[in-house]
Amino acid sequence: MSFQKLDQLGHKLEALEHALAILGADEATHMAVGGGEKRAEAMSSLAGMLHAQATAPEIGDWIAAAEAEPLGEEQQAAVRELRRQYTNLTCLPVEFVERQTVARMRSEQLWRDLRAKNDWAGFLPALEGVVALVREEAALRADAVGLAPYDALMEQYDPGNRAADITPVFAELKAFLKDFLPRALAVQDARLAKHPLKPLSGSYAVDRQRELGLAMMAAVGFDLTHGSLSVSHHPFCGGVPTDVRITTRYKTSDFLSALMGVLHETGHALYEQNLPKAWSHWPLGKARGMAVHESQSLFVEKQIGRNPAFWRWALPVVEKHLGEAWSLDDILPHVHHVERGLIRVDADEVTYPLHVILRYELEQELVSGRLEVADLPEAWDAKMRDYLGLSTIDNPADGPMQDVHWPGAAFGYFPSYTLGAMMAAQQWAALTREHPSADQDLAKGDFSAVNEWRRAKIWSQGSRWSTPDLLERATGEKLNATYFTQHLRRRYGN
Helix, strand or coil, rough: HHHHHHHHHHHHHHHHHHHHHHHHHHHHHHHHHHHHHHHHHHHHHHHHHHHHHHHCHHHHHHHHHHCCCCCCCHHHHHHHHHHHHCCCCCCCCCCHHHHHHHHHHHEEEHHHHHHCCCCHHHHHHHHHHHHHHHHHHHHHHHHHHHHCCHHHHHHHHCCCHHHHHHHHHHHHHHHHHHHHHHHHHHHHHHHHHHCCCCCCCCCCCCCHHHHHHHHHHHHHCCCCCHHHEECCCCCCEEEEEEEEEEEEEEEEEEHHHHHHHHHHHHHHHHHHHHCCCCHCHHHHHHCCCCHHHHHHHHHHHHHHCCHHHHHHHHHHHHHHHCCCCCHHHHHHHHHCCCCCCCCHHHCCCCCCHHHHHHHHHHHHHHCCCCHHHHHHHHHHHHHHHHHHHHCCCCCCHHHHCCCCCCCCCCCCCCHHHHHHHHHHHHHHHHHHCCCCHHHHHHCCCCCCHHHHHHHHCCHHCCCCCCCCHHHHHCCCCCCHHHHHHHHHHHCCCC
């Protein structure tokens, strides 16, 4: 009886989530500027209704009663995930959430203004306030879920991930990358000396790029009857599984920028479109956390979209839509370009993980109190010099002020980006063991076997397993840095 109440509640919550997701996607793509105030009111009211219904005191009683009922395996899994979600939603007192929300919004507003001015001193008090609240949040969450403070923050984004497991894997990856990056750059220089870079023509009409993107989306498995492609300031995947909204942004000077954005977001969308429909109103039917989601987007962008085999098929498609012929030797230097840089979001496949590891290390020190916010610029600069040979000491805008995550109190989130890249490489390795012809399939534009493997191993599982368990069940082993390092060696070291 209590499970039935939870089931009915799930349908109500799903409807509110649906409305919020579509309103949010519309706001970022189609809403007129003047609609912002009323849209914010509407979404705020709906979000309040959703939170109130999802955290009602009686739900705890229903979950406890349902745990004692004779349920099937799927229903038991649904109740377990409901328990985890309810604990995470209710462990912060309302007065704390209100304090943190005000501090976070003020900090983000200041960040937008002061980052442009490179004004660290002006921003420092706001960030100190946010970090103090994050430490408070970590303690509250740790107490509720019985984990170390930083692990309790990560648990929101990637259930089951623990710093004790991730840190040694990241340490191994960091050691490899610091040694490998100079070699990859030298290999790139030698290639370009023999075969100079063919520049992009710089004349790519947006409508043609859009048609190319839609053709690629459909080819790799996106269901255009349950999703769409729009334009936004920053590419994203939103909406709901039955109506996935993905976006990109176009540069008429560079077709690869938008295309890679489309492929990345299509990876997210394929995951959403193929989640178990029967579980859609339960937390069990949702995607399993940020790292798994990122592994699906990076699988499509990196393992498929930057794979030379993929481009054997894709180049004629590019020529058809853009009227520009490319050889494999000419396009790959663009697709595989490596460069040291200060900005994480502009980083390539080789350097990106070093940006993430730097933040992972620093935010653990900030949460624990071993590092104070005032000392962040020096600590950031020291790691940036060590890992990438670059300095940010007089440039905090491109150092600790470059991302919105910390001003927005999102701590424990950064590891997901590189964990996703590593998991994608590990999934590709497992897939190719079972399907040795995967590269030949890509070269023919046949993505069916690749998608069937992912559907069976990842997509159909929803949130049945923790992040580490899902990876181990899919690939046969725990997270292993070797697959990612081998992938980078093959692609950038020869």
